[in-house]
Amino acid sequence: MKQFALWLSTTSPSVFIQEHNAWAIPAIQSIHIVGIALVMGSVLMIDLRILGWAWADETLRRTTSRFGPWLTGSLWLLLATGILMVIGEPVRELVTFSFWLKMALVAVGALVATIFQNTLRRHEQHWETTLIHRRSIKALAVLTFLIWVCIIVLGRLIAYDHVWGSWSPSERQ
Amino acid sequence: MLDWLQRTSLAVQIRDSLFAFPLIESAHVVGLTLVFGTIAIVDLRLLGIASSQRSFQRLASDTLKWTWIAFALTALTGALMFITNAAVYFHNSYFRAKVLLLVLAAINVFVFELTDGRTVQQWDQAPSAPRLSRAIAAVSLVIWLAVIATGRMIGFTTTRASLAEPAPVETNFEDLLGLPADSGSEPATPPAKE
Numbered sequence: 001m002k003q004f005a006l007w008l009s010t011t012s013p014s015v016f017i018q019e020h021n022a023w024a025i026p027a028i029q030s031i032h033i034v035g036i037a038l039v040m041g042s043v044l045m046i047d048l049r050i051l052g053w054a055w056a057d058e059t060l061r062r063t064t065s066r067f068g069p070w071l072t073g074s075l076w077l078l079l080a081t082g083i084l085m086v087i088g089e090p091v092r093e094l095v096t097f098s099f100w101l102k103m104a105l106v107a108v109g110a111l112v113a114t115i116f117q118n119t120l121r122r123h124e125q126h127w128e129t130t131l132i133h134r135r136s137i138k139a140l141a142v143l144t145f146l147i148w149v150c151i152i153v154l155g156r157l158i159a160y161d162h163v164w165g166s167w168s169p170s171e172r173q
Numbered sequence: 174m175l176d177w178l179q180r181t182s183l184a185v186q187i188r189d190s191l192f193a194f195p196l197i198e199s200a201h202v203v204g205l206t207l208v209f210g211t212i213a214i215v216d217l218r219l220l221g222i223a224s225s226q227r228s229f230q231r232l233a234s235d236t237l238k239w240t241w242i243a244f245a246l247t248a249l250t251g252a253l254m255f256i257t258n259a260a261v262y263f264h265n266s267y268f269r270a271k272v273l274l275l276v277l278a279a280i281n282v283f284v285f286e287l288t289d290g291r292t293v294q295q296w297d298q299a300p301s302a303p304r305l306s307r308a309i310a311a312v313s314l315v316i317w318l319a320v321i322a323t324g325r326m327i328g329f330t331t332t333r334a335s336l337a338e339p340a341p342v343e344t345n346f347e348d349l350l351g352l353p354a355d356s357g358s359e360p361a362t363p364p365a366k367e
Binding site for chain 1: 191192194195196198199200202203205206207208209210211213214223224227231235236239318321322325326328329
């Protein structure tokens with residue numbers, strides 16, 4: 001992976017970002033933060049609806065069709081800016097424990113969001129009348145929110161991978 | 174004052190800990206994403222871009238209490254980061270710009286409360302707010318985007334005060350520029366600690 005990261009850092013898109021790093025890196029990171037903010041807002045609102053703490057006067061379907069597309073769209077924005085960040089700073093990103101753990105959680109978070117939106121579309125009645133009242137579903141909503149919180153924390157920890165001690169590949173010389 | 178802040182035992186403890194600053198900063202990001210995410214919902218409603226069929230007051234009461242909780246977390250963690258290196262942050266232009274933007278954001282909310290906020294009953298169900306509120310919502314979105322961007326720039330233009338670590342990880346992208354081909358050492362990360 002380190003070899004790949006080093007190779008990637010010599011490619012022309014990477015060199016371009018590195019040469020303009022004074023504004024390019026913070027700008028890409030800022031857009032990335034805006035993307036995760038839109039994800040957090042959307043996930044929070046859908047989860048609050050499942051818990052019955054907000055939007056309780058409208059159907060789950062309605063809340064989800066308000067926020068689902070923003071969630072999905074923001075995930076694509078995050079993927080695009082995330083790829084740019086990896087291209088711009090391959091070694092800093094790829095040679096960390098935080099990055100790979102974050103990617104695993106992103107896969108889980110994105111999968112949950114996709115499965116949820118799909119099953120809601122297919123089994124709308126079942127969701128509105130039965131599933132939304134189940135404790136397990138409410139617990140899952142809280143868990144999903146916490147997964148996204150962890151994703152943010154791990155994203156920030158990429159810059160501080162030493163907190164993982166010997167788990168961090170950059171610590172192993 | 175700044176000097177005193179930096180020397181408080183809380184500031185020293187955060188500086189000395191390997192974990193405290195990264196975790197406080199992470200919590201700051203969690204808080205600010207929730208602040209922006211929830212404010213965007215309200216602003217987009219005012220602009221008539223999203224949730225336009227929903228009562229504004231209902232939407233605002235469902236959303237803004239979470240904004241305040243998240244803002245409290247963000248402000249607290251921001252203050253904790255500030256005291257670890259108060260003099261440096263205080264003199265940083267991006268930090269000053271960010272504080273100014275936060276003041277502008279507060280004024281913006283006050284203007285809303287004193288104008289269309291008072292007549293909300295009249296346009297509560299309308300698909301978009303009156304013209305002034307739409308302008309306030311657009312200004313709000315721009316201000317908060319600028320808050321995020323200036324906040325990120327603070328991390329790139331200040332070196333972290335730290336006793337435990339040798340290098341500020343945030344600025345290490347510069348090291349990549351002079352990357353040697355057969356790099357045996359790791360340029361983008363701090364040297365291994367003992």
